[in-house]
Amino acid sequence: MWKKFTLIILLLPISISLYGSKPKIYKISRDFPVDSSGGPDGYGYVWIDIYEPGGPVYNWIDITSIGTKVYGLSDDNNAGPFPIGFDFPYYGFYVNQFWVNSNGAISFTDADVYMPHGYSGFFIPSVNLPNNLLVPLGADLIFEGVDTAECYYYTNNVDTFIVSYINVAAWDTGGLTGSHTFQLILTRQDSCIYFEYGKQEGQFYNNADCVGIENGGTGLQVLYYTMPDSGYAVKFYPPDSISKISEEKDEKKSYDLVSLHAYPNPAEGNIKIFYTLPGDTDVNLRVYNLLGQEVKILENKKKQAGIHTISWNGTNSSGRKVPVGVYFLKLNAGEYHTTRKLFKVR
Numbered sequence: 001m002w003k004k005f006t007l008i009i010l011l012l013p014i015s016i017s018l019y020g021s022k023p024k025i026y027k028i029s030r031d032f033p034v035d036s037s038g039g040p041d042g043y044g045y046v047w048i049d050i051y052e053p054g055g056p057v058y059n060w061i062d063i064t065s066i067g068t069k070v071y072g073l074s075d076d077n078n079a080g081p082f083p084i085g086f087d088f089p090y091y092g093f094y095v096n097q098f099w100v101n102s103n104g105a106i107s108f109t110d111a112d113v114y115m116p117h118g119y120s121g122f123f124i125p126s127v128n129l130p131n132n133l134l135v136p137l138g139a140d141l142i143f144e145g146v147d148t149a150e151c152y153y154y155t156n157n158v159d160t161f162i163v164s165y166i167n168v169a170a171w172d173t174g175g176l177t178g179s180h181t182f183q184l185i186l187t188r189q190d191s192c193i194y195f196e197y198g199k200q201e202g203q204f205y206n207n208a209d210c211v212g213i214e215n216g217g218t219g220l221q222v223l224y225y226t227m228p229d230s231g232y233a234v235k236f237y238p239p240d241s242i243s244k245i246s247e248e249k250d251e252k253k254s255y256d257l258v259s260l261h262a263y264p265n266p267a268e269g270n271i272k273i274f275y276t277l278p279g280d281t282d283v284n285l286r287v288y289n290l291l292g293q294e295v296k297i298l299e300n301k302k303k304q305a306g307i308h309t310i311s312w313n314g315t316n317s318s319g320r321k322v323p324v325g326v327y328f329l330k331l332n333a334g335e336y337h338t339t340r341k342l343f344k345v346r
Contacts, residue, residue: 104138109132
C-alpha cells in the first residue's frame with residue numbers, strides 16, 4: 001500500500017546496531033573499473049559502497065532462524081504481498097508491503113509482473129513494469145529444482161526490515177549453475193537502504209545482472225553486467241530534505257522541495273555535496289564549526305533549478321586543513337534553509 005507524504009523532515013546520519021550472527025569475512029578485491037559511489041538521481045538518492053572511504057561495512061545478518069520463509073518462488077515469478085511491519089519512505093511515498101521476485105528484486109507495488117532478467121534488456125531505471133523496485137541482484141535466478149535455494153524476510157515491526165536470498169542458482173543454457181546469497185535491509189531510523197552480499201559463486205548467462213533502486217521514472221544503477229563480490233556492501237541514502245508549504249490563490253497547497261546531501265560522511269578526504277533546487281534562486285552554502293564560526297563559503301551565487309554538485313576538500317577559507325571534528329553544512333536557498341551535519345575524521 002502506498003501513502004503519499006508531503007512533509008519530509010531533515011534526517012541526520014546516525015549509527016545503528018542490527019543484531020545477528022557474527023559476519024563471515026570474505027577477501028574482496030575489485031579488478032573491474034566501476035564506481036564506488038554515485039547519484040544523486042532525480043529524487044535525491046545517492047549511493048556509496050564498501051570500497052569508498054566512509055562507506056558501509058559488510059555485516060551479514062542471519063535471519064534464517066527468526067524470519068519468515070517465503071514459499072512459492074520458482075522461475076520468473078513473484079510471491080506476496082508480505083508486510084514490511086512499518087511505514088518506510090521511498091521516493092516520496094510511504095510503503096508498507098512488498099512482493100518478492102524470484103529474479104533478485106522486491107517491488108512495493110507490482111504484484112503480477114516479475115522482473116525480467118538482465119539479458120532481456122532490463123536497465124535501472126526503467127519505465128517498464130515492474131516498478132518501485134529494490135534490486136540487490138537482478139538476474140535470471142531460479143529456485144525451482146534447487147533444494148538449497150531459500151528466501152526469508154524479517155521485520156521487528158518497528159524500524160528494521162530484511163529480505164535474504166540464500167543459495168539461489170542461476171539459469172544457463174546448460175542447466176542451473178552457481179550459488180548466490182544476498183540480502184537487503186531497510187532501516188526506518190535513517191530511512192536508508194542496504195544491500196549485502198554473501199558468497200557469490202558462478203557467473204550469469206551472458207554476464208547479465210544489475211543492481212540498484214528505481215521508481216520507474218528515476219533511480220540509481222550501481223552495477224550492470226558486473227557481478228558483485230562476495231563480502232560486498234552498498235548503502236543508499238535518501239535526500240536530507242525540508243519542504244515548504246505555500247498557499248496559492250485557489251487555496252490549493254503546493255509543495256516545493258529543497259534537498260541537501262553529502263557523502264562520504266564521516267569523511268577522511270573530500271566530501272561530495274549535492275543539493276536540489278525547485279526553482280532559480282540565490283544560493284548560499286557555507287561550512288561552520290561547532291562554535292558557529294564560519295569555516296568556508298562554498299557557494300554564493302544565483303543558481304538554476306535542478307541538481308547541483310560541489311566538493312569540499314576539508315580546508316578553511318585560508319586553504320588550511322581543518323581539524324578532525326563535527327561541522328555543519330548550511331544551505332540558504334531563497335526562503336529555504338536546511339543544515340547537514342558533517343563528520344571529519346582525518
